[in-house]
Amino acid sequence: MRAAVKSQLQATISLQDFGSLLRLAFHDAGTWNAGLKTGGANGSLRFTSETGQSVNVDTSTPLQTIQELQQGLAAGGTNLSTADLIQLCGALAVELTGGPSIPVQLGRQDASQPDSDDQLPNPDMQPAQLQQLFTGGNFSTQDLVALSGAHTIGQSRSVAPTGFMDPTPTTFDNLYFKQLLGGGGSFQTDKGLLQSQDTTALVQHYASNQTAFFQDFSTAYQKKMSLHGTSVPHRESASARATTRVEASCLKA
Numbered sequence: 694m695r696a697a698v699k700s701q702l703q704a705t706i707s708l709q710d711f712g713s714l715l716r717l718a719f720h721d722a723g724t725w726n727a728g729l730k731t732g733g734a735n736g737s738l739r740f741t742s743e744t745g746q747s748v749n750v751d752t753s754t755p756l757q758t759i760q761e762l763q764q765g766l767a768a769g770g771t772n773l774s775t776a777d778l779i780q781l782c783g784a785l786a787v788e789l790t791g792g793p794s795i796p797v798q799l800g801r802q803d804a805s806q807p808d809s810d811d812q813l814p815n816p817d818m819q820p821a822q823l824q825q826l827f828t829g830g831n832f833s834t835q836d837l838v839a840l841s842g843a844h845t846i847g848q849s850r851s852v853a854p855t856g857f858m859d860p861t862p863t864t865f866d867n868l869y870f871k872q873l874l875g876g877g878g879s880f881q882t883d884k885g886l887l888q889s890q891d892t893t894a895l896v897q898h899y900a901s902n903q904t905a906f907f908q909d910f911s912t913a914y915q916k917k918m919s920l921h922g923t924s925v926p927h928r929e930s931a932s933a934r935a936t937t938r939v940e941a942s943c944l945k946a
């Protein structure tokens with residue numbers, strides 16, 4: 694399953710568009726509300742009312758990619774939820790640009806209604822607000838800094854300042870952190886990582902140790918992907934058994 698989706702992506706997506714798939718995965722998962730236990734990686738971004746929210750600008754094109762892939766897989770007899778495919782493609786975007794190979798567990802159910810956008814970060818947030826948003830969602834300061842390293846690939850297509858976010862936008866590496874230390878960084882939320890001692894120490898650590906960045910990114914990303922408000926089906930129906938088989942084969946991949 695993973696190998697099939699990977700080769701489809703390699704054949705159809707240009708390297709500079711992988712960032713949009715990773716961001717899509719973050720924006721689907723990032724609606725998780727730890728207090729209410731709602732939202733998360735549940736495919737709710739397929740609702741145009743959610744895709745149309747300003748924080749989700751530029752998510753329509755990667756969503757269309759997901760839907761085309763989903764139709765192709767279904768035509769071949771494999772049914773994956775939108776939520777699963779979004780997260781699988783996000784992880785593959787990291788891998789195909791040279792980052793870690795992150796295991797993806799399947800079995801997410803798609804939500805039947807859009808999520809609220811109030812848990813997604815805004816690029817103008819001050820460091821304290823951003824940390825509060827992440828810690829309130831049960832993510833550590835280390836998770837926040839490691840996940841911010843996703844800005845090593847892709848580009849800002851509409852939000853100022855537009856353009857690439859590090860000098861190697863098609864390679865998942867630790868240049869994002871080196872660039873931050875050199876005075877770079879696209880948004881307030883990136884630059885703000887140098888405004889407190891604990892986050893600065895992590896930026897320095899990842900800038901000098903790419904292996905540590907890859908490990909911590911992978912751990913935080915798996916946690917992000919695992920949070921969703923709908924449970925994995927365990928009914929003994931044909932579709933549930935099919936989902937379980939897909940999950941097992943993916944875990945082995």
Ligand code: HEM
Nearest residue numbers: 712713716719751814815816840843847848849850851852
């Ligand atoms: C920490 C708070 C974050 C803020 C405020 C933020 C904000 C943004 C903004 C404003 C853009 C530009 C969107 C556009 O105009 O197209 C962007 C791009 C991007 N973000 Fe984030 N982001 C954050 C964290 C993350 C995380 C955790 C991930 C993934 C794990 C991520 C992945 C990406 C990627 C890959 C792009 C490039 C998209 C593309 O090439 O189309 N971001 N982000």
